[in-house]
Amino acid sequence: MPPIASVCRGLLSRHQQVSDDVSDVALQLASITKRFGRVAALSSAAFLARRGTVHALLGENGAGKTTLMRIAFGMLRPDSGSISVNGVGQSFASPADAIDAGIGMVHQHFTLVPAMTVTENIALGGRGIFRPTRTRDAISALAEKTGLAIDPDARIEDLSAGAQQRVEILKALARDTRILILDEPTAVLTPLEARELLRKTRELISDGRTAILITHKIRDALEFADDITVLRRGTTVWTGSASNATEAGLVSAMLGGESALDDSDAHSGAIVSNGAVVMSLRNVSVRDEIDVERLSSVTLSIHAGEIVGIAAVEGNGQRELLRVLAGRVGATVGEVTIPPVVGFIPEDRQRDALIRDFTVRDNVALLGAGARNGVMPWSDIRADARELLHDYDVRASGDTVRAGTLSGGNQQKLVVGREIEGSHTALVAENPSRGLDVQAAAAIRVRIRAARTAGMAVVIYSPDLDEVLALADRVVVLCAGKASEAPMEYEAIGRAMLGLSGR
Amino acid sequence: MTETLAFVMDMLVHATPLIVAGLAVAIAFRAGIWNIGADGQLIAGATAAAWIGVSTSTEIGWLALPLALIAGAIAGGAWAAIAAWLRSRFGVLEVISTIMLNFIAIYGVSYLVRGPLQEPTHVYPQTSSIVTGAHMPTLVAGTRLHWGFVIALVLAVTAWWVMRYSAAGFRIRASGANPFAARSAGLINVSRVTSVAFIVSGAIAGIAGAIEVSGVTFALYENISPGYGYTAIAVALLAGLNPLGVIGTGILFGALETAAGTMQRNIGVPATTASVIEAVVILAVIAVAQLRVHRATSVA
Numbered sequence: 001m002p003p004i005a006s007v008c009r010g011l012l013s014r015h016q017q018v019s020d021d022v023s024d025v026a027l028q029l030a031s032i033t034k035r036f037g038r039v040a041a042l043s044s045a046a047f048l049a050r051r052g053t054v055h056a057l058l059g060e061n062g063a064g065k066t067t068l069m070r071i072a073f074g075m076l077r078p079d080s081g082s083i084s085v086n087g088v089g090q091s092f093a094s095p096a097d098a099i100d101a102g103i104g105m106v107h108q109h110f111t112l113v114p115a116m117t118v119t120e121n122i123a124l125g126g127r128g129i130f131r132p133t134r135t136r137d138a139i140s141a142l143a144e145k146t147g148l149a150i151d152p153d154a155r156i157e158d159l160s161a162g163a164q165q166r167v168e169i170l171k172a173l174a175r176d177t178r179i180l181i182l183d184e185p186t187a188v189l190t191p192l193e194a195r196e197l198l199r200k201t202r203e204l205i206s207d208g209r210t211a212i213l214i215t216h217k218i219r220d221a222l223e224f225a226d227d228i229t230v231l232r233r234g235t236t237v238w239t240g241s242a243s244n245a246t247e248a249g250l251v252s253a254m255l256g257g258e259s260a261l262d263d264s265d266a267h268s269g270a271i272v273s274n275g276a277v278v279m280s281l282r283n284v285s286v287r288d289e290i291d292v293e294r295l296s297s298v299t300l301s302i303h304a305g306e307i308v309g310i311a312a313v314e315g316n317g318q319r320e321l322l323r324v325l326a327g328r329v330g331a332t333v334g335e336v337t338i339p340p341v342v343g344f345i346p347e348d349r350q351r352d353a354l355i356r357d358f359t360v361r362d363n364v365a366l367l368g369a370g371a372r373n374g375v376m377p378w379s380d381i382r383a384d385a386r387e388l389l390h391d392y393d394v395r396a397s398g399d400t401v402r403a404g405t406l407s408g409g410n411q412q413k414l415v416v417g418r419e420i421e422g423s424h425t426a427l428v429a430e431n432p433s434r435g436l437d438v439q440a441a442a443a444i445r446v447r448i449r450a451a452r453t454a455g456m457a458v459v460i461y462s463p464d465l466d467e468v469l470a471l472a473d474r475v476v477v478l479c480a481g482k483a484s485e486a487p488m489e490y491e492a493i494g495r496a497m498l499g500l501s502g503r
Numbered sequence: 504m505t506e507t508l509a510f511v512m513d514m515l516v517h518a519t520p521l522i523v524a525g526l527a528v529a530i531a532f533r534a535g536i537w538n539i540g541a542d543g544q545l546i547a548g549a550t551a552a553a554w555i556g557v558s559t560s561t562e563i564g565w566l567a568l569p570l571a572l573i574a575g576a577i578a579g580g581a582w583a584a585i586a587a588w589l590r591s592r593f594g595v596l597e598v599i600s601t602i603m604l605n606f607i608a609i610y611g612v613s614y615l616v617r618g619p620l621q622e623p624t625h626v627y628p629q630t631s632s633i634v635t636g637a638h639m640p641t642l643v644a645g646t647r648l649h650w651g652f653v654i655a656l657v658l659a660v661t662a663w664w665v666m667r668y669s670a671a672g673f674r675i676r677a678s679g680a681n682p683f684a685a686r687s688a689g690l691i692n693v694s695r696v697t698s699v700a701f702i703v704s705g706a707i708a709g710i711a712g713a714i715e716v717s718g719v720t721f722a723l724y725e726n727i728s729p730g731y732g733y734t735a736i737a738v739a740l741l742a743g744l745n746p747l748g749v750i751g752t753g754i755l756f757g758a759l760e761t762a763a764g765t766m767q768r769n770i771g772v773p774a775t776t777a778s779v780i781e782a783v784v785i786l787a788v789i790a791v792a793q794l795r796v797h798r799a800t801s802v803a
Contacts, residue, residue: 352683352684356681358677366684369677370690375669
C-alpha cells in the first residue's frame with residue numbers, strides 16, 4: 001500500500017520533527033510485531049503519543065488496537081520492537097512494571113468485584129497494608145480533583161455502568177498514572193454517559209497526563225482527540241492531528257482504501273445472476289433474548305449463482321441475519337424461505353463448526369447428525385471424508401487424525417468443504433478468512449467463488465470491506481439492523497455502514 | 504484352588520454393580536453431563552426392585568425378576584429425570600442437584616425401612632426378603648456369582664455398540680464434546696439429547712441397584728450401597744469413558760474391595776488400605792490426563 005504507507009511515514013517523521021524535544025513524547029511504540037501462532041496480530045506497528053494530549057487509536061475489530069496497547073501495558077511481550085516512556089526505553093515483564101512507569105489501563109470489560117465497595121475495589125491489587133479510612137480519603141480527594149464524582153462507600157453492584165466506568169478510571173489513576181489507556185470505554189455506556197466520560201477524559205489531561213483512547217468510533221475520535229492513529233490489519237496506516245483528519249479519510253484508512261487482496265481473480269467482474277430465488281426474507285425482525293431488536297424488518301432475496309456480500313460494522317445485526325439465512329436462528333417476526341439444508345460457515349469455527357477432539361471423519365459425520373436415524377453409515381462417511389480431504393486440498397495425514405491438530409487454514413477448508421458438499425444449493429459464510437494467513441484465506445475465497453459458479457446462492461459477511469468487495473456480486477449494508485442495497489463503491493458502502501448516508 | 508476360585512467369584516460379584524454403575528457414569532460424562540448421582544439412582548433402583556420383590560404375589564413366579572429389574576430402571580431414570588429437568592428448566596448444575604438427590608435417596612431408604620417397607624416384626628430396619636421368583640439365578644453353582652454379572656457384560660457391549668455405531672450415540676458424543684458445534688454444524692437438539700442421555704444413565708444405575716437386591720442382598724436396608732455410585736465415577740474415568748473398558752476397571756475395583764476383606768481377615772492389613780489404593784489410582788489417572796492436556800496445549 002505505497003500511498004498510505006508513505007503518508008504514514010511522512011506524518012511520523014513530522015511528529016518527530018514537532019517533538020524533537022524528547023520530553024514532549026509520553027509513549028512511543030516503534031515497529032512492534034506480535035504473532036499468535038501463525039497469525040500476525042501486529043506487524044511493524046508504530047505509535048506515538050505526545051504528552052498532555054488525548055490520542056485516539058482507531059481501527060476495525062481485529063485491527064490490533066487492543067493488542068498494541070496490551071503490549072504498552074506489559075500484558076503481552078512483543079516479538080520485536082521497542083517501547084519507550086518519556087523518552088526512556090522500557091521492557092515490561094508484567095503490568096506491574098508498566099504501572100511503575102506511570103501507565104494505567106482501563107479494560108474493555110469491567111474488572112470490578114460487584115459485592116465490594118468502591119474503596120475496596122480500588123485498594124485491590126495495591127501493596128502493603130489496607131487502611132480503609134486513608135484509602136477512602138485519598139479516593140475522595142482524587143475524585144474531586146479529577147471531577148470523576150463517586151461515592152467511595154457505594155457497592156459496585158449498586159452503581160450504573162457510567163459510574164462503574166468512573167471507578168475503573170479512578171482505579172487506574174490511583175497509582176500516580178501519567179499515561180492512561182482506555183480500551184473502548186464507551187462501549188457499555190449510554191450515549192449521554194459516553195459523552196460525559198469523553199469530556200472528563202479531556203479534563204484529565206489538563207495537568208500533563210496523556211490519555212490514549214482505543215475506539216472504532218470515528219466521530220468520537222474527531223471530536224475528543226488531539227491526535228489520531230489508525231491501525232489496519234496490525235499495521236499503522238495513518239497518524240496525524242485530528243484537525244487534519246476527515247471522516248471520509250479515516251473511513252478509508254480504517255477499511256482499506258485499495259484492495260490488498262492478492263488472489264488473481266479478485267475482480268473478475270461481478271456476475272448479475274438471473275437464477276431462481278433460493279433464499280428470501282420478507283419483513284424479518286429478530287429480537288435477542290433480552291428483547292433488543294437486532295434485525296429490523298429486513299427484506300432480501302438471494303439468487304442461485306450469486307454472491308451477496310454483507311457489509312456492516314460489528315454489532316449491527318449481521319450475526320443474526322446470517323443465522324436466520326442459515327436456518328440456525330428463527331425470525332421473531334416475518335417470513336423466511338430457505339432450502340432445507342443451508343451450508344453454514346460460522347465465524348468461530350473451533351467453537352461452532354468443529355469438534356476438535358473428534359477425528360476428521362467424525363467431523364464430516366456431524367453434517368446432518370441431528371436428523372439421522374439408526375446406524376451410522378461409517379463406511380460411506382469414511383469415503384466421503386477421504387474424498388473431501390482430497391477435493392478441498394485439506395492437508396491432513398488421514399481422516400482419523402483429530403481435527404484440532406490441523407492448522408487453522410486446513411480446519412477451515414474442512415468446514416468449507418463439508419458445508420458446500422452438504423448443501424449444493426445455499427451457503428452462508430461468516431468472516432470465512434478469520435485468523436487465516438494470506439494464502440489460506442485466498443484458497444477459501446477460491447472455494448466460495450467456485451460454489452457460486454456451480455450455481456449455489458452464497459451470502460458472505462466479512463469485517464474487511466476489501467474482502468466483501470472482492471467476493472460479492474452485490475452488496476447489502478446493515479446498519480442498526482436495517483438492510484439497504486449499496487452500490488459496489490468503497491466510499492458509498494463505508495458511509496452507509498456508519499449510517500452516514502443521509503448526510 | 505477352590506479358595507482362588509471363590510475369590511475370583513467374589514471379585515466378580517463385587518464388580519457387577521461397579522460395572523453397571525460405571526456404564527451409567529460413562530454415558531452421562533460422554534454426553535457432557537456430570538452425573539455424580541449414580542449412587543442415588545442406584546439406591547432408587549434398589550428400592551423399587553425391593554418393593555416389587557416383597558409386594559408381588561408368589562404366583563407370578565420368575566416374572567418377578569424382570570419386573571424388579573424394569574422397576575429398578577424406571578426408578579433410577581426417574582431419579583435422574585429430576586436433575587435433568589432442573590437442569591434444562593432452571594439451569595441448575597447437575598453436579599449439585601445429583602449430590603443432593605443422593606442424600607435424599609439415602610435418607611429416603613432410612614425412612615422406608617423403618618416405616619412403610621419395614622419387615623413385619625418391626626425389629627430390624629430392613630424389608631422382608633424378596634420372593635424367590637425375584638432372585639437372580641446363580642451362574643456358577645456353589646458360588647455367589649449370579650446372572651447379574653452376565654447382564655452387566657451385555658449392557659457394556661450394548662452401550663459400546665450404541666455409542667460407537669448408532670446415530671443416537673454419535674449425537675450423545677458430539678453434544679458432550681462440543682455442544683455449540685453439535686447444535687450449529689450438526690443441527691442436533693443438544694438439550695434433548697443430553698436430557699435423554701442423563702435419564703438413560705440414571706436408568707442403568709437403577710438396574711445396578713435392582714441387580715444388587717435380586718442377586719446379593721435379597722432385601723432392602725440402609726447402606727445398601729457402600730458408595731458404589733462414587734466408585735463408579737473412578738471406574739468410568741479410569742476406563743476413559745469407554746464402555747468396554749469399564750468391564751476391566753470394574754473388575755479391578757471389585758478385586759481391590761474383595762481383597763481388602765481377605766487381607767484384613769488373613770493377615771490383619773486394614774481394609775481401608777484398599778480405599779487408599781483406589782484414591783491413589785484415581786489421582787494418578789487425573790494427573791496423567793492433565794499432563795496430556797498440558798502437553799497438547801503447550802505444543803499448539
